[in-house]
Amino acid sequence: MSDRLLLRLAPDGGLTWLRQSGARATASVAGAPPADVLARADEIVVLVPAEEVLLTEVTLSARNRAQLMQALPFAVEEQLLAPVEELHFAAARPVEGKLGVAVVARAVLRGWLERLDAAGVRADALVPESLAVRAAGPQACVMLEEARAVTRLAPWSAFACSLAELPGWLALAGPRHALEVFDFRAGAPLALPQHVQAYHARQHDPLAFLAGGLAQLPLNLLDGEFAPNHRGARGQRWWRIAAALAAAVVVLALAGLGADVWRLSRESARLEAQSRDALHEAFPDLDANQLARLSPGQLMRGRLEHEHGSVQANGLLRLLDQLGPVLGNGSTRTQLRGLEYRNGVLEIALHAADTGSLDSVREQVATLGLAAELTAANAAQDGVDGRVRIEGAAGRGGAP
16 A cells, blocks of 8 residues: 555544555544645545445446446435435445445535645545444444444445434344444443444544555545546656657657658669669660650650651560550569660560569560560569560561
8 A cells, every 4th residue: 555644524524634554554633634744645535424425235237437327326316315416426346246336415525625625635535434434244333432423234334323323223223233343432331232242442543443444445435527636746747757758759750750751762762863874775865854854654655655656567666665554664663774676586674672573574565465584583682683585576476
């Protein structure tokens, strides 16, 4: 358990407090905690008067917590004296299909928060003091003070009353409960109508007693619209650190993306220059203005279109006219490095990312009715250099 500051709000508005760490607790102190004690607390829990809180248990199932809280008021409506609109509901975690419920008037809850705010206390949790009174199985526990008694009959059944009213309330509860009594009064033991299994007289420090029964918080009245909108400075600091780390990750990711874009841009420019050099080598008559103004693919298509009117039925120009769509198709992922035409046979030197891309060019050429053969494929630093041998109609007597 972290360093918990435990306060008890009395029905008359008085405060007592102690510090709790694990099973150890300091002696309680009357009044509001000093500012330095409040600042050092990891968790601030306030016990509120049991008289104002109804405890009950229901069987209720829902898909999620939000649906459960919406259905809860109607599940306990028959036990309520006030309209559900005037009441606030809090629920514990379900155990074996059973759900512990606490109900308090909204006006009362707001009054408690105003009293705490006036004392400089910003609570993390509000818990009915009856849930801190120990109850073991069928054995009920009674806490006696000078003017009142708090009795817990079962985990989710409790009441608070004056000492004079206690015998009557116990009689209504029936004889099935054996009692364990913790008496914090200075007077003689109180006579009770039921069997008392153990009577602990002249006890001291009621808040320390309640702290011992509150190792875990059974529920928190500060739920829903009353949920605290603050957290400790330590939690806020960790959230700020997490946010800063997340921002750093985003910045690094963007920087890495920018570096990749810059690298790919340079690679694209280098490949573009190589394509222009290869095109200029294939067509020496191309001037610098044409090379600077148009892409290699545009230049190849333009040259073939320009020569289309004078293309003969066979020869180099006919082959180039047929090959233009294939070599200018960006989907082949290849670069033209050189051309060699001899005796009706055209050999083209290509650079591609892999052998599959070279073979794809060969297959596309074959669909044009030309005989194509991949004659070389040599690994290069950034891909594969290859050569494709093409025989046109002039060499094979193919269709025009």
